Amino acid sequence: KQEVTQIPAALSVPEGENLVLNCSFTDSAIYNLQWFRQDPGKGLTSLLLIQSSQREQTSGRLNASLDKSSGRSTLYIAASQPGDSATYLCAVSSGANNLFFGTGTRLTVIP
Amino acid sequence: EAQVTQNPRYLITVTGKKLTVTCSQNMNHEYMSWYRQDPGLGLRQIYYSMNVEVTDKGDVPEGYKVSRKEKRNFPLILESPSPNQTSLYFCASSLAGVNYGYTFGSGTRLTVV
Numbered sequence: 001k002q003e004v005t006q007i008p009a010a011l012s013v014p015e016g017e018n019l020v021l022n023c024s025f026t027d028s029a030i031y032n033l034q035w036f037r038q039d040p041g042k043g044l045t046s047l048l049l050i051q052s053s054q055r056e057q058t059s060g061r062l063n064a065s066l067d068k069s070s071g072r073s074t075l076y077i078a079a080s081q082p083g084d085s086a087t088y089l090c091a092v093s094s095g096a097n098n099l100f101f102g103t104g105t106r107l108t109v110i111p
Numbered sequence: 112e113a114q115v116t117q118n119p120r121y122l123i124t125v126t127g128k129k130l131t132v133t134c135s136q137n138m139n140h141e142y143m144s145w146y147r148q149d150p151g152l153g154l155r156q157i158y159y160s161m162n163v164e165v166t167d168k169g170d171v172p173e174g175y176k177v178s179r180k181e182k183r184n185f186p187l188i189l190e191s192p193s194p195n196q197t198s199l200y201f202c203a204s205s206l207a208g209v210n211y212g213y214t215f216g217s218g219t220r221l222t223v224v
């Protein structure tokens with residue numbers, strides 16, 4: 001069964017710093033990898049989706065990379081802002097019906 | 112506004128008292144799914160539905176039921192809730208399966224005492 005791990009579990013950075021969140025998965029036979037943002041009291045918001053054939057995806061200050069063979073993905077956030085404070089979840093798809101989620105990295109950006 | 116709506120947002124109930132958490136989407140999505148989120152375990156899928164009248168078990172279906180009589184609605188039913196079902200529940204939908212854009216509801220925090 002697919003297992004997804006996110007390190008670190010929590011991260012605090014000063015505003016303006018660039019940062020990297022890590023995600024690893026045990027089974028490299030994936031369809032895609034997705035990054036979500038979760039804010040307290042709200043649902044999950046989809047940030048980026050990387051197909052298994054892709055190496056990276058970018059959206060604004062966010063860049064996600066995928067190394068399927070090594071079972072790793074990173075989410076790079078440039079010039080962090082206090083509004084980026086949230087929990088970031090990584091999820092992988094091995095088929096049409098389910099996503100396997102990591103437990104998340106709780107990010108705090110200090111003004 | 113395109114959205115997935117869950118109700119209620121918060122619920123405290125007693126062991127054994129049947130309850131239903133509703134989920135509705137207004138995007139004409141075929142695929143809908145329920146997850147529970149627990150500390151240290153991440154989100155785990157309970158049930159999913161590929162279309163009307165088509166439902167199937169996810170990773171943790173024990174103690175739950177679902178139905179999909181209409182495309183827009185996918186209620187989660189706990190026939191006899193127990194304290195180990197205390198959790199944060201999310202409904203999600205997509206056009207056709209998890210490999211398309213996934214829209215989540217805001218969550219239902221359930222406490223069973």
